[in-house]
Amino acid sequence: MLMQSLLFVALVVGGTALISWPLGRYMKWAMDPADPSAGLAGWNTRVMRIVAGSLAAPDQTWKRYMLAMLAFNVVMFLVTYAILALQQHLPLNPDGKGALEGSLIFNTAASFTSNTNLQHYSGEVSLSYLSQLAGLMWLQFVSAATGIAALAALARGLAGRPLGNFFMDVQRASFLVLLPVAFIVAILLVLGGVPMTFEGAVLATTLEGVQQTIARGPVAAFVSIKQLGTNGGGFFGPNSTHPLENPGFWTNILEMFAIIIIPMACVWMFGRIVGRLRHAGVISAVMLGFIAVKITGAVYFESAPTQAFADLPIERTVGNLEGKELRFGATGGPLWSILTTSTSNGSVGSMHDSLNPMTGLMPMVGMWLNSTFGGVGVGMINMFLYIVVGVFIAGMMIGRTPEYLGWRVEAREVKLALFALLAHGLFILGGTAIFAATPWGADTLNNVGPHGFSEILYEFTSASANNGSGFEGLGDNTVPWNIATGIVMLLARFIPIILPLAIVGSLSSKRRSAESSGTLSVESGVFAAMLASTIFVVGALTFFPAATLGPIAEHVMFMN
Amino acid sequence: MGSGKMHLLVSSIRIAAATMLICVAGYATAVWALAQAIAPDTANGSLIVGQGGAVVGSRQVAQAFTEPRYFWPRPSAVDYDGAGAGGSNKSPTSTEVANRGRELAERYGATLDNPVPADLVSASGAGLDPHISEEGALYQAGRVAAARGLETAPVEKLVRGAAVSPGGVLTPGRIVNVLELNLALDAMERTSGR
Numbered sequence: 001m002l003m004q005s006l007l008f009v010a011l012v013v014g015g016t017a018l019i020s021w022p023l024g025r026y027m028k029w030a031m032d033p034a035d036p037s038a039g040l041a042g043w044n045t046r047v048m049r050i051v052a053g054s055l056a057a058p059d060q061t062w063k064r065y066m067l068a069m070l071a072f073n074v075v076m077f078l079v080t081y082a083i084l085a086l087q088q089h090l091p092l093n094p095d096g097k098g099a100l101e102g103s104l105i106f107n108t109a110a111s112f113t114s115n116t117n118l119q120h121y122s123g124e125v126s127l128s129y130l131s132q133l134a135g136l137m138w139l140q141f142v143s144a145a146t147g148i149a150a151l152a153a154l155a156r157g158l159a160g161r162p163l164g165n166f167f168m169d170v171q172r173a174s175f176l177v178l179l180p181v182a183f184i185v186a187i188l189l190v191l192g193g194v195p196m197t198f199e200g201a202v203l204a205t206t207l208e209g210v211q212q213t214i215a216r217g218p219v220a221a222f223v224s225i226k227q228l229g230t231n232g233g234g235f236f237g238p239n240s241t242h243p244l245e246n247p248g249f250w251t252n253i254l255e256m257f258a259i260i261i262i263p264m265a266c267v268w269m270f271g272r273i274v275g276r277l278r279h280a281g282v283i284s285a286v287m288l289g290f291i292a293v294k295i296t297g298a299v300y301f302e303s304a305p306t307q308a309f310a311d312l313p314i315e316r317t318v319g320n321l322e323g324k325e326l327r328f329g330a331t332g333g334p335l336w337s338i339l340t341t342s343t344s345n346g347s348v349g350s351m352h353d354s355l356n357p358m359t360g361l362m363p364m365v366g367m368w369l370n371s372t373f374g375g376v377g378v379g380m381i382n383m384f385l386y387i388v389v390g391v392f393i394a395g396m397m398i399g400r401t402p403e404y405l406g407w408r409v410e411a412r413e414v415k416l417a418l419f420a421l422l423a424h425g426l427f428i429l430g431g432t433a434i435f436a437a438t439p440w441g442a443d444t445l446n447n448v449g450p451h452g453f454s455e456i457l458y459e460f461t462s463a464s465a466n467n468g469s470g471f472e473g474l475g476d477n478t479v480p481w482n483i484a485t486g487i488v489m490l491l492a493r494f495i496p497i498i499l500p501l502a503i504v505g506s507l508s509s510k511r512r513s514a515e516s517s518g519t520l521s522v523e524s525g526v527f528a529a530m531l532a533s534t535i536f537v538v539g540a541l542t543f544f545p546a547a548t549l550g551p552i553a554e555h556v557m558f559m560n
Numbered sequence: 561m562g563s564g565k566m567h568l569l570v571s572s573i574r575i576a577a578a579t580m581l582i583c584v585a586g587y588a589t590a591v592w593a594l595a596q597a598i599a600p601d602t603a604n605g606s607l608i609v610g611q612g613g614a615v616v617g618s619r620q621v622a623q624a625f626t627e628p629r630y631f632w633p634r635p636s637a638v639d640y641d642g643a644g645a646g647g648s649n650k651s652p653t654s655t656e657v658a659n660r661g662r663e664l665a666e667r668y669g670a671t672l673d674n675p676v677p678a679d680l681v682s683a684s685g686a687g688l689d690p691h692i693s694e695e696g697a698l699y700q701a702g703r704v705a706a707a708r709g710l711e712t713a714p715v716e717k718l719v720r721g722a723a724v725s726p727g728g729v730l731t732p733g734r735i736v737n738v739l740e741l742n743l744a745l746d747a748m749e750r751t752s753g754r
Contacts, residue, residue, distance in 0.1 A: 001732055008730045051578045055571045071568035075576050125644050134584050141583040142576075167571050174579050179587060186591045193602040193620065196595035201643055202607060204615040206623040207630065207742055214618050214642035216605040221591040238645045241685025243620040244605065249726035306682060308658035313670040314678055315695075318733075321682035322657060323647045326634075326691045329731035351685045353649035451651040473649030558653035 005299055005331045012335065013291065016257045017264060017284075023181075024268025030176035031152040031169065032273050044176065045168070052167040059162035062505035065153055066498050068166035069146060073113055073494075076142055081109040083135040084127075093128035094200030095215075100126060103482035110486040112139035114493035115147060115375055117226070117233030117346055117468035118459075118485060120477040124215035124236045129198060136233060137222050141182075144229025144262075145173035147377030150497045151266055154381055155273035157504035158405055160512055173377075177262075178229060185258050186224035192251035195244055196220040219245055227258035230375040232346030232468040239348045240336075241325055252328045252349060256339055263343045263373035266380045274405060278523040283383060286528050290372035290535070291342050294362045298334035301359040307559055320359075323351025334359055341366030344375035346468025353446065353455065353471035357559065360471070361551035364458060367465035369539040370424065375466060378493075381500050387522075388417040388503060390534035394520050394527075403519050407507040416506075420499040424464050425542045427488045431460035432546065440480040446473025450557065454550035459485065461543075464492040608739070617739055618642070622688045625742065628707035631700050633738045634679055635664060636687035645686040668699070691735040694723040708749060718744055 033041035049056040060068060083090065084105045088098050100108075104120055111118045112135075123132060149169030157163050190196055201215045215236070222235045223245055236242040246252055267287070271280020303319040310316075324333045333350030340347050341363035352363055366372065371382035387404060392414045395402025402409040435441025435456050445452035455471040462469055463485040470476065476485070520527055595603035602620075610616040617623045622633045624640045633640075637648035650657045661681045670676035677696040697719040705715040722741050723734040 004730055004732055008727075011730070051574055052571050053567075053574055055567050067565070068568050068571070071565070072572040072575065075569065075572040079576060079580075122644060122646070133588055134580060137588070138580055138584045142579050145579075167575060171575060171578070174583055179583055183587060183591065186587075187594060190591065190595040190599050190603060193599075193606065195605050196592050196603045197605065198592065199604065202605060202615055202618075204607070204617045204623070204642075205610075206617055206625075207610075207739075207746070208625060208627060210624055212617060212621075212623050212640060212642050214605060214607075214621055215644075218588055218592060220595060220603075221588045224591075236645055236686070238647055238686040241647065242645050243622075243686065243688050243690055244618075247602075247606075247620050249731065305678065306652045306657065306661075308652055308654060309661045309678065309681070312658070312661050313665050313672045313675045314661055314681055315675045316678070318678055320652045321679050321684075322650065322652045323683070323685045325684050325686070325689050326679055326693060326733075326735045327689075327726045329727050348685070351647040351649055354647060354652055354685075356652055446649050447651045447654055451653070471649065472647070554651070554653060 001330070008329065008331045009295055009299070009335055012253060012256050013260070013295070016260050017288070020261055020264035021268060023261060023265035024272065027177055027265055027269040028272040031148065031172050031269060032156065044172070048168055048171040051171060056165060056167045058165065060165050062157070062163055062501045065163050065166050066501055069150065069497070070494070072166070072170060073146060076139055077109050077113045080112060080135040080139055081105060084108060084131055087128045087131045090128065090130050092130035092133070092198065094198070097126060097128045097131070103479045104477060107482035107486040110489050111468065112136050112231070112233060113143055114466050114489040115143040115229070115231060115344065115378070116463065116466040116489045116493070117231045118463055118470065118489065119233050119468065120482055122237030123234060124217070129217055132222060132235060133218060137225060140225045140229050140231040140233070141174055141178055142170065144178055144231065144376045145170045147375055148173035148177060148266065149377070150501065151270060151377035151380050152273065154384060154500055154504050155270045157508050158407070159274045160508065163504070178225065181262070182225045182228055185228060185254065186220045188254055189220040189224055189251060192254065193247035194220040194223060194251065216244060223255070224258065226347060227255050227345065228262055230259070230263060230343045230345045232340060234347060238351070241323070241348060241350060243325070246349065248327055249329060252332055255347070256336055256349070259339045259345045259347070260343055260373055262376045263379050266377055267373070270380050276405065276522065282523055282528050283531070286532050287372040287383070289532065290369065291338065294338045294342065294366055295335060298338050298359050298362040299331055301356050302334040303330070304356055304559065307356070310560065320356050323354030325350070337363045338366060340469060341467055342372045343379060344370060344466045346462065348469050351472060352458070352469055353473045357451070357551045357554035360454060361547055363469065364461050364543070364547065364551070365540060367461045367467050368428070368543045369535055370465045371535065371539070378466070378497060382496055384500055385417040385420050385496065386531060386535050386538065388413055389421065389538060390531045391520060393534060394530045398520065400518055403513070403515070405522065406512045406515050408510055408513070409507070413503045413506055416499045416503050420496045421538055423495050424492065427464035427492055428457070428460045428543065429546060431484060431488060432457045435460070435484070440478070444475040444478060444481065446475065450550050450553040454554065457546055457550050460488065463488040466493050608743070619737065619740060620690055622690045623739060625738065628703055630742045630745070631692070631697055631704060631738050632680070634689050634692060635660065635681065635683045637683045638687040640687065642688065645688050647685045647687060648683040690737050690739060692738055694719065694734040694736055697723070697736045697741065704745070710749070714748070715745070718748060
């Protein structure tokens with residue numbers, strides 16, 4: 001049992017890490033070709049300039065880059081808002097889905113624009129195929145592309161070059177990175193048994209003569225980019241626990257691979273653009289270390305059998321099976337819960353609400369840190385914030401001017417980084433406090449006591465981390481939940497993209513100095529330890545008091 | 561709004577149109593066409609057509625079985641609703657899960673000496689898990705055989721033949737697809753009755 005779990009985890013995480021290396025190399029070529037006017041790269045560049053029009057050519061300042069990104073994201077939000085609001089009048093609606101409530105439309109458009117994919121609706125119940133594809137799947141491509149573009153710009157800035165052009169970057173990420181990978185994964189999912197049809201639901205008469213309506217649809221295309229772009233919003237309500245969204249053991253492995261492959265490759269792409277691959281290796285190692293600790297915790301705590309059955313004539317030979325699918329094996333559920341929250345994916349392969357109390361804490365830790373691989377592009381950007389704070393503290397400790405890659409890190413940059421990191425804590429703890437103390441939250445719970453508190457804490461954590469998973473028992477399709485989490489998702493998306501770009505703008509206005517022997521080497525074990533402790537102190541300890549009120553209290557009260 | 565900002569919106573709209581065309585229309589159509597060509601059965605939902613030509617269900621989706629003559633699937637928090645799936649989302653420490661466990665254990669006639677396998681009383685994530693464990697099926701074999709007036713041995717043999725290991729060496733237990741098992745059971749009775 002233990003050996004099988006170890007082998008399984010090693011296959012998924014290790015195998016993906018291996019493949020992330022060539023993908024990172026490809027992403028560097030796609031996003032930042034050495035000569036963007038020659039050969040195949042030149043052909044790509046010319047076509048994309050035609051698409052983008054007159055603004056595609058010049059390099060942009062960080063402010064201009066940010067404005068272009070915001071303009072594109074406003075268009076993204078409005079287009080999807082319109083499609084969702086008008087779905088009952090639009091085509092590709094074989095099951096006749098009706099109108100959606102206003103605050104739900106706002107929440108859903110905000111959720112998919114911000115790459116969160118928090119879902120206060122259930123796909124097969126509420127949405128037409130057009131809403132799923134042209135509204136949501138489209139955003140799953142372009143919101144992920146926005147993150148990759150932002151990382152490419154940040155890395156160019158740190159390399160001492162102009163940031164580049166957002167309108168080119170977002171196309172490079174969409175067409176050259178996401179589209180081909182998504183196509184390959186979609187075809188593999190089809191081979192694994194995932195449906196891909198435009199036919200409506202089918203009415204079956206079961207062997208016992210009962211009617212059963214079986215929803216289906218263009219699932220494979222959707223699920224592929226949902227997993228790859230750290231989006232996570234499922235075609236069906238219960239996401240990748242649904243047998244038509246994830247039919248078997250091997251599709252489960254493929255979907256877990258797809259969760260972490262691009263976030264892992266993003267670190268290599270970053271390393272290649274700044275020209276410091278060994279530094280990227282150190283960052284990757286720190287990220288993998290955090291993931292390994294969380295996976296160990298989750299698999300261990302989830303191996304305890306369902307506590308509620310303790311005194312009943314029910315076998316206690318297997319771990320907790322509530323909310324889990326048998327075809328994924330015992331380790332599939334807890335492993336997925338870590339991968340999906342270490343990145344900002346948010347798809348689920350088991351019901352997080354029904355995880356054992358301490359297992360349920362591990363995904364929350366992943367989202368509190370939000371940088372141990374993190375979302376596509378933005379995970380590495382969050383890590384950059386921790387690096388800025390980390391080198392500053394280290395510089396203070398050894399009494400030298402803090403530097404990162406030769407750039408002097410001063411009060412202004414550290415203030416911006418800390419503001420972005422602490423905003424995360426404010427959104428989560430502030431929101432949880434308000435909803436836990438008022439009927440807005442208290443009236444929507446599915447579980448009582450500390451587990452109910454965990455439902456609220458998880459929801460705000462997920463919204464602020466742009467994750468999208470949930471303790472789904474929570475009755476979250478209410479106007480207060482829709483509006484509060486909608487606002488949190490948008491702020492928590494754009495603050496940690498804009499402020500890092502501002503930091504790079506500020507750094508690159510200074511003169512770059514050569515790294516000397518007195519500088520803390522960013523390729524050293526000391527740097528790794530410094531970074532890990534910064535992440536732990538800033539990212540995890542902020543939330544420890546809240547954790548004691550939820551999962552830890554439940555564990556102490558109920559588990560024997 | 562200055563003309564510079566206006567240009568930003570124009571470029572954004574052009575890229576929105578291009579990505580919509582290629583990453584949505586082109587991509588979805590290509591995946592759909594390939595899926596319908598290479599795997600039309602699963603691409604349309606793995607439907608099973610019964611003897612009378614009507615659809616009896618999907619191989620991948622659990623359906624309700626309550627009669628003693630059929631193997632029963634895992635409990636479903638959504639009553640096997642194939643158009644509104646979901647889990648219980650109850651904490652594994654909750655009294656609701658304990659109460660459901662108690663009721664189902666009684667229904668299976670479980671005793672402390674002969675406890676019911678846990679998967680038969682735990683709701684799955686989507687409420688549509690098509691599988692039960694091999695132990696869970698063998699646990700029911702006696703009841704199923706008795707309800708059909710069969711010996712237990714051939715029913716157990718049927719279960720063992722239908723059980724598969726989902727991940728080979730990576731997964732310890734074997735699982736059985738309940739709908740396929742029940743169809744095989746009906747077929748076995750038809751041939752032996754002939």
